[in-house]
Amino acid sequence: MRRRRRHTASMPDAPAPAQAQGQAPAATDRPHFVGIAGSGMSGLARLARARGAAVTGSERDDGPAAAALRAEGFPVCLGQRADTLPADATRVTASAAVPADHPELVEARRRGLPILKYAEALGELMGLPGTEGVAVSGTHGKSSTTAMLAHVLLACGRDPSFILGARCEQIGGGSRCAAAAAGGAGLGVLVAEACEFDRSFHHLAPRHAIVLNVEADHLDCYGSLDEIVKSFGVFVGRLPAGGSLLIQHEAAARIAVSAAAGPGVGVETLGFSPDADWRVGVDPAGPDAAAGGPSGDAGVTLSRRGEEVAAWTLALPGQHMAYNAAAAAVTAHRLGVPLGEAAAALSGFRGLDRRMQRRGRFAVPGAAGGAAAVIDDYAHHPTEIDATLRALRGHHRPARLFCVFQPHQHSRTRHLLAEFATAFEPADRVLVPDIYFVRDSEAEREAVTSGDLVRLLRAGGVDAEHVAGFDEAAATLRAELRDGDLVVTMGAGDVWKVAEALTRPPAAA
Template sequence: MELPATSPSTYRNRPALSRRNPRPSDLLLRGGVGLGCVSNHVRARVPTSEERDRRVSVSVSVRCTDREAVDLCHRKEKDWLHFVGVGGCGLSALAMLALKQGYEVSGSDIGWSSFMDGLQEAGARLYVGHSVTNMQKHNGLILPKAIVVSSAIPQDNVEILYANSVELPIYKRDYWLAKLTEHYNLIAVSGTHGKSTTASMLAYVLQAMGDDVTAVVGAHVPQFDGGNIISGSSQNFVLEADEYDGCFLGLLPYITVVTNVELEHVDIFEDEAAVIAIFRRFLKQIRAGGHLILCGDSVGARSLLGHRKQVNGSDYYNPAKSSLEPCSDSYRVTTYGISSSNEWHASSLRSNLQGGTDYKLCHRGCPVADISLQIPGVHNVLNSLAVIATVSALFGDHRHIHESVDLVRLHLNSFKGISRRFEMIGSVRGCHIFDDYAHHPTEVRAVIQAARHIFRQKDLLVVFQPHTYSRLAALKNKFATALSDADLVVVTEIYGSRETNLWNISGWHLATSITGPPSEYIPSLEDVVDKLALYICKDPDRETLILTLGAGDITFVGRKLLHELQQILPKANS
């Protein structure tokens, strides 16, 4: 294969928690916190627990008097929040939830993103570019009650500097999440990969089972009315918990899910040992009497159990500890995976007619049920096992295992997945175009394997856009190995995101490292679309699967290519 030349995306008993859902205004009574944002030019270090405690204690200033707090609780007009970096998957979800909770919301980012579309439709005022005027109404006479800031925003951002100058409360995303969730039964879904799909699948299943759950995930979910959030009234809160910049360390989960652990976010973590260390700190945040759901197939995740004594049965709870405080040892542990050594495991995996995967669900070695998923891949089997184990932890002890599974399995089959996870863009003649968010070697390998499993007789053409210079510099050889399973590979220029190219690396270095399939470096996405269109038009009925991969603007390539082929091919037939 060669590209032609061309010119220039009924619950179990839980620890006693506050039964009051937090009011939106509660979050504004604490004052602002120091940002500790990540510099674009210096490797950021995750703060120690002592440093985090000191940072909060020093930076939480009394920005609101008691009288102002009372006024805030009883104001009739909406309170105004401004989100800096609102185009990202994490902060856009919090902005949408704030809209659902009754806030007036505005936000800014350096460029427009697909997440901002839904926010604008829901009533948010959004701005491209950062400016003091984004935070002012009536010539500066009215300002937001507070601003919430993405972890990726530097401290010298003009909106942050202005907020400091007028003493507006400033909340980094991690602190906002901690205060937002502290009175809920928090189910925190963490891990290097699979967080978004697992959290979405879990929230979807719980809602379908009748729980009016609240959920915040870092991806668009077509089956969520709120896009990437669900705003509910029950005590359960499903959250995609991100390790980036230690964001999850302020959470106090009742249930923590760990899907896997390996080296990622190399701009933050020096090596895999640093990643494991921060996950160990996170597990110490689990509330007394809580539960850890962990993928036993992941070497990194399994290593988290090496420094604690596993507690089983009814002895897991330590009554001397407040349930609102973290307790590092008094929680249950449940493992899941493909291996039969796990408490929950899958066997007899096979493709189904829906394009997904069927498997036999087993508990402690005994078959329990047949599970059928619409979404493909072994990684999604693992995600579904995490959901089953979590629902079982919520819905009762082992005497009700079969009842819990029966409630879950029908809804698992109805889950259609999330945007940019092996998402079908469209087909023209023999060409089928899919898009996926994969931007780590493990994710790239998983989605290529899933594609191979479903489309066994089609040529597989992968277009990969590396995401961040630091990630490609650290993982280039692993990317080359993962991409070698394709039939043809196109590598574009790197999507730098928040980084500058301190490594003097480009997509060319990856393209020339790939052994096996032909590979080509095409920096410009426009040129990629043009060359792919010419390639497909040479033999439009040849069965070809085009898979665009990456976390940047590569997501637009598939749609542009589809549109161009739809315009060209009818003319070719006339």
């Protein structure tokens, strides 16, 4: 049996990142951020302030994210009225969730202030002189891959800027401004997620792009998968000569999307197929597993044209996470990091918020020392749900796997209802609270319910039940969980509150 080489690489030198310096923002720059506590918006605000701007922001309600910004010295107004827009604001940036008739936007238009969407503001940063943009796109895996890439660059002594759609404590949170950019210089390497919703990523012009996957989602704004594929093509078409594209080899849309890349763009594929330019291999038990059980970390290999060039262990289980990590390794290599160093860094990556995040244990009543593991995850698309449930079952080997799934958006639930109905096969029990209502019309709200999904799940042999709310979900779990079980709360809304309730000390429950 061939012995696996670890943390090694045999590759030509990758191109070094650009080093030119950009211009400092004007001292009078006073951007105001509507929805400043959002993951991406707070990152933009932090980068703007680090570059010398006088930043303000607003939020509809208070919460931990807004409190954290205030603790850092950001003025955050609550209430979002016309009079919360500062008199000296020079421009306004709003998240995609902010409607056009929002009072602050109406007031900004009355004053004649420039109004930018989040993606437009991110595109401006990515276009700064002295900035080398890296955009991570795809239907799934953007936050995890972006966090992994940022972690690799930091661990390998680079000075990146980045903006994540989630918080990663290991790399200091959800954003970072390169030390060299403080006071207004270019951002150096800027790694950011490129979201396809509302065609937002068309505002970005990165030098390097990752297309992790292309699937049907956000059909409320696209209407069909064909339109989504075209949209990814427009995004890829913005890459410059000398730039690069890394795209999923197995994606049905690979040829169509790759064909949109202009001349001089280096296009390579990544996947599990032997025909991929970069091939990922996964040993779920890990290379150092004792007989009869997993080591806790999966073993991942990366091969280039049939030759293994790097290997590492990964704390996050599942083929999808191994694939995300490989995308980070290949892209870091493009930015000048030797593959061996990238592999060593990935072995130390511990994860990020709401991605198979361990929230604690639920002490089972009447079972001395007995407990059920509690995990929280952001999965809200059928492909993500299936991959995550299979990873959790294979890695943790629970006695029973419970899932509390909060559907996100009525339109997504309606468009993908058949796919959702087959995504929960790995679970032993599924509790489904009401659909998280966001960005939908009242007509969409009435078109589908959680009960519709539950009926389809039951028809397919899944033990599923609709629960009226989070309190009922937590009460049901407290009554049913036994020693050795695992429960995962799942969805892009606020279903994490169920995990929080289960792991809260009894006196505080």
